[in-house]
Amino acid sequence: xxxxxxxxxxxxxxxxxRGHVTVVDGVDLTAEPESIAGIAGESGSGKTxxxxxxxxxxxxxxxxxxxxxxxxxxxxxxxxxELRAVRGRRMAMIFQDPLASLHPxxxxxxxxxxxxxxxLGLGRAKARARAVELLAEVRLPDPAGMLDRHPHExxxxxxxxxxxxxxxxxxxxxIIGDEPTTALDVTVQAGILRLLDRLRRESGxxxxxxxxxxxxxxxxxxxxxxxxxxxxxxxxxxxxxxxRPRHPYTAGLLAALPxxxxxxxxxxxxxxxxxxxxxxxxxxxxxxxxxxxxVDQCAVEVPAPVELDDRHRFACPPDPFAAGRxx
Amino acid sequence: MTNAEKTDGRQTxxxxxGALPRRRRSxxxxxxxxxxxxxxxxxxxAVTFVVFLLSNVIPADxxxxxxxxxxxxxxxxxxxxxxxxxxxxxxxxxxxxxxQRLAHGDLGTSIQTQQPVxxxxxxxAPATAELAIAAVFMAVLVGVPLGMVSALKRDRPADHLLxxxxxxxxxxxxxxxxxxxLQLFYYRLGWVPGGGRLPVGGxxxxxxxxxxxxxxxxxxxxxxxxxxxxxxxxxxxxxxTPGIALLTRFTRAAVLDVISEDYVxxxxxxxxxxxxxxxxxxxxxxxxxxxTVSGLALANxxxxxxxxxxxxxxxxxxSYAYQSAVRLDFPAVMGACLCxxxxxxxxxxxxxxxxxxxxxxxxVGS
Numbered sequence: 001x002x003x004x005x006x007x008x009x010x011x012x013x014x015x016x017x018r019g020h021v022t023v024v025d026g027v028d029l030t031a032e033p034e035s036i037a038g039i040a041g042e043s044g045s046g047k048t049x050x051x052x053x054x055x056x057x058x059x060x061x062x063x064x065x066x067x068x069x070x071x072x073x074x075x076x077x078x079x080x081x082e083l084r085a086v087r088g089r090r091m092a093m094i095f096q097d098p099l100a101s102l103h104p105x106x107x108x109x110x111x112x113x114x115x116x117x118x119x120l121g122l123g124r125a126k127a128r129a130r131a132v133e134l135l136a137e138v139r140l141p142d143p144a145g146m147l148d149r150h151p152h153e154x155x156x157x158x159x160x161x162x163x164x165x166x167x168x169x170x171x172x173x174x175i176i177g178d179e180p181t182t183a184l185d186v187t188v189q190a191g192i193l194r195l196l197d198r199l200r201r202e203s204g205x206x207x208x209x210x211x212x213x214x215x216x217x218x219x220x221x222x223x224x225x226x227x228x229x230x231x232x233x234x235x236x237x238x239x240x241x242x243x244r245p246r247h248p249y250t251a252g253l254l255a256a257l258p259x260x261x262x263x264x265x266x267x268x269x270x271x272x273x274x275x276x277x278x279x280x281x282x283x284x285x286x287x288x289x290x291x292x293x294x295v296d297q298c299a300v301e302v303p304a305p306v307e308l309d310d311r312h313r314f315a316c317p318p319d320p321f322a323a324g325r326x327x
Numbered sequence: 328m329t330n331a332e333k334t335d336g337r338q339t340x341x342x343x344x345g346a347l348p349r350r351r352r353s354x355x356x357x358x359x360x361x362x363x364x365x366x367x368x369x370x371x372x373a374v375t376f377v378v379f380l381l382s383n384v385i386p387a388d389x390x391x392x393x394x395x396x397x398x399x400x401x402x403x404x405x406x407x408x409x410x411x412x413x414x415x416x417x418x419x420x421x422x423x424x425x426x427q428r429l430a431h432g433d434l435g436t437s438i439q440t441q442q443p444v445x446x447x448x449x450x451x452a453p454a455t456a457e458l459a460i461a462a463v464f465m466a467v468l469v470g471v472p473l474g475m476v477s478a479l480k481r482d483r484p485a486d487h488l489l490x491x492x493x494x495x496x497x498x499x500x501x502x503x504x505x506x507x508x509l510q511l512f513y514y515r516l517g518w519v520p521g522g523g524r525l526p527v528g529g530x531x532x533x534x535x536x537x538x539x540x541x542x543x544x545x546x547x548x549x550x551x552x553x554x555x556x557x558x559x560x561x562x563x564x565x566x567x568t569p570g571i572a573l574l575t576r577f578t579r580a581a582v583l584d585v586i587s588e589d590y591v592x593x594x595x596x597x598x599x600x601x602x603x604x605x606x607x608x609x610x611x612x613x614x615x616x617x618x619t620v621s622g623l624a625l626a627n628x629x630x631x632x633x634x635x636x637x638x639x640x641x642x643x644x645x646s647y648a649y650q651s652a653v654r655l656d657f658p659a660v661m662g663a664c665l666c667x668x669x670x671x672x673x674x675x676x677x678x679x680x681x682x683x684x685x686x687x688x689x690x691v692g693s
Contacts, residue, residue: 057596080601088598095596100589105611105686114607115597150687166597 002072004206005031005054005091005174010066010076012046012053012230014278020063021279024050025230027066030223031174036200036207038217038238040253041227042275047210050227051176055091056083071173089119092167096179098159102151108135109147112166119170134165138195157188164195168203175199176208181216193220214257218242226250229276229286232305236312246314246321249287285316293320363679367672374668375429375661379422382657389414389655393438412438412657425661434665435658439651444662447647452666453537454524455636455643459628461540461563466570466624471617473571474578475610481583489575496572502634505565509638512561519561522640525554562639566631570624577620581613588612614685622678626671 012024024046031037039047052058054068054075068075070091075083087093095101103111112134113127122130128147135143138161151159160180167175177196181189197220200207209221217224217238224242225235226249234247245251252271273290276282282289288298295318303315390408391399398404409415413424428435434444477489513521524539525531532542532551540559543552585591586609594608595601632645640646644663651659683689 055596057592084598084600086598087596093593093596095589095593097589101593103590103594103608103612104688105614106607114603115599118599118603152688163593170598 002033003030003069004033004071005029005037005208006067006069007050007054008067008069010050010053010068011064012049012058013063014049015059015061016279018279022281023230023278024053027227027230027232029225029232029235031206031208032222033173033206034200034204035222036197036209036220038221038224039208039210039227040212040214040217040224042212044275044278045227046230046278047227048178051093051178051208051210055087055093055176056080057087057093085119088115088167088172089170090172091174091176092170092172093176093178094160094163094167094180097183098156098163099151099183101163102159104151107148107150108162112147112162112169115166116169130169131165134169135162137168137199138162138165140165155188156184157191160184160188160192161195164192164199168199168205171203172205174206174208176210178210179212180209181213182211189216196220214242214253226253229281230278231286231315232313233287233316234312234314236308236310236314240310240312244321246308246312246319247287247316248291248293248320250314251321252290293318363672363676367669370672371665371668372426374664375425376422378661378664379425380418382655382660383418383421385655387655389438389657392653392655434662437651437659437662438656439654439659444658447659448644448662448666450537451643451647454539454641455629455632455645457538457540457559458563458566458632458636458641458643459625460538461559462566462628463570463621463625465563465567466574467617467621469567470571470574471578471610473575475582475605477575477579478582478586479605486579489579493572493575496568497576499568500634501565501569501631502638504568505562505635505638508561508565520558522558522638524558524641525551526558529554562635562641565639566628566635569627569631570621573624573627574617574620577616578613581616582609585609585612615682618678618681618685622674626674629667629670 007027007029010024010027010029011022013020014023027046027050029037029039029050039050041047049058053062053064056075056078058064064076066076070086075086078086102108109128109131112131113122113124116122116127116130117124120127131147132143135146140146140158140161146154146162151162154162160183164175164180175196180196181192184192193216196207196209199205209216211217221238223236224238225232226241226247227233228249234241234245234250241250242254245254249271252269255269256271258268271290276286282299284297284299284301285291285294285303288294291298293316297317301317303317305313305315306317306319307313389412390405394404394408398408413421416424425435432445434448436442437444437447440447473489473493477486477493480486509521512518520526529551531539532546532548532555535542535545539555540552543549543555590612591604591608594604599607629645632641632643633648634645635641636643636645637649644666647659648663648667650656651663
């Protein structure tokens with residue numbers, strides 16, 4: 001199958017007062033049609049920056065190199081005019097905090113229709129009719145009554161549903177969800193995730209789901225890429241990566257998950273140390289200072305990814321979790 | 328259960344189910360209006376008291392300021408003058424009488440014009456209103472776009488230039504600028520008339536609002552309208568200068584603040600044109616601050632008008648206040664101060680109500 005979204009060797013340098021700093025360093029990522037591609041990693045690992053770079057939403061003084069293809073078409077370096085035709089139309093984005101990403105002073109109807117009118121050339125009445133359909137599709141009560149109201153009149157979960165309806169409006173091929181449930185109550189998160197899953201099955205949209213919640217990944221994602229300090233350290237089908245992680249960082253993340261059975265002080269093993277700040281990344285494998293399995297070579301060489309037969313790739317040459325080996 | 332209770336109930340109930348009532352909340356509450364009205368009364372009393380005290384403790388004598396040379400040396404004339412305006416009564420007695428008359432809507436008689444102060448104020452208020460409205464319109468129409476440009480060209484030459492110019496504009500006293508502008512545009516270049524509201528001997532349009540430009544338009548006198556605009560433009564511009572500067576700086580700050588909001592990035596991610604994002608999302612987000620500063624600018628215009636009207640021989644409240652103060656015309660000074668206080672309070676009230684109109688999250692007074 002041809003991937004809908006294919007990112008190859010993407011590099012992003014962000015401007016800082018001390019010059020440009022590499023925050024995304026050679027990221028590869030593939031999303032198959034109608035799949036949910038999960039991206040996991042700690043804050044600051046470059047997940048969001050990667051997605052913003054693909055849509056050309058980084059500040060103009062950021063340096064973006066490499067390739068990102070949407071259905072075969074290169075997006076990196078595309079002029080603003082052409083990018084605009086992609087944004088919202090072919091690739092839409094859902095942001096973390098729906099309260100912040102909806103304009104507090106504009107009505108839901110206005111924010112739901114303005115890009116439909118721009119992209120699809122719909123008139124006011126048609127756009128509003130479609131907006132009502134969309135709100136119903138994301139299971140909001142009284143869709144028609146919502147149009148003239150403002151975001152603050154709704155709960156966080158309802159606002160995120162509005163944001164999802166906005167993303168769906170122009171029937172994009174890809175929806176990027178940037179931690180779409182992080183700002184929501186746990187009880188509401190499941191509903192939002194089920195909604196995304198249903199939309200993927202019903203409308204055939206591909207979802208790139210950025211989250212640091214591995215529980216979400218195991219429930220929803222088809223593939224999973226684990227980011228660490230601007231690089232993808234492990235990628236594969238979600239089941240494989242989560243059940244048989246080969247990179248110590250992935251294994252560490254999984255061990256740090258609280259399980260319902262274990263008491264917190266027994267079951268949770270946090271990864272020692274703190275994630276590196278962009279611009280001050282350790283040499284070689286960026287994870288080596290925190291890694292319990294490191295060898296001398298780790299501090300020197302940036303590890304090349306190893307690919308296994310089932311498209312499982314990981315970047316850890318010592319491979320402490322190889323089959324038959326006990327760690 | 329009333330409608331209001333229903334909607335309030337929904338507000339606190341997190342799980343809203345079923346049809347949502349279509350409603351448009353009124354942006355202000357009755358309690359708010361009552362509270363503000365009482366506060367205004369207290370404020371006006373305080374202002375009259377302070378002004379009253381100040382007018383009476385200054386070491387100057389209204390009799391000698393208002394009587395002619397001959398009368399000034401005639402003890403009987405001076406005594407008659409003092410008796411007429413109750414200048415020899417105790418301070419508190421005088422103030423008490425003032426309040427008593429005020430309660431009946433009587434501001435006393437101006438020493439200078441020999442007219443009731445109230446009718447003097449009514450005669451002159453429209454002239455100042457015309458000037459102030461024109462000035463604030465100019466300030467918003469020029470200041471907001473300049474602030475936007477300054478923000479979008481942040482740290483580039485255009486921004487530096489605008490910031491320097493706006494700082495200067497805020498610091499320069501308006502009456503001084505007025506004198507310079509008259510020297511240049513009237514005396515040297517002859518582009519504008521030298522003062523007044525109409526050419527000498529020009530007939531004012533029939534009074535509808537008292538604002539010449541508006542009245543001339545309403546009654547279809549285009550010639551008078553052109554004349555009035557011609558006279559209005561320079562003093563209005565001078566009064567607008569600090570406002571333009573203020574709005575440029577604050578709009579710049581507001582736009583820079585809003586432009587980094589998530590909702591602006593989200594709007595860009597929807598594929599909207601940059602101009603649409605700026606107009607609909609950024610500028611809209613900056614409106615509360617723009618409204619605040621416009622209100623401030625309007626209030627400042629009234630203060631600056633005291634000297635600027637004098638410079639431009641504009642017979643409005645400002646020059647009335649100036650002339651009354653110089654002549655120690657106490658009733659007129661009190662009236663003018665009271666009038667300006669009311670204008671201030673009203674501007675603040677309007678600004679507060681406008682918040683509720685532009686920002687649906689705010690219900691004023693709650």
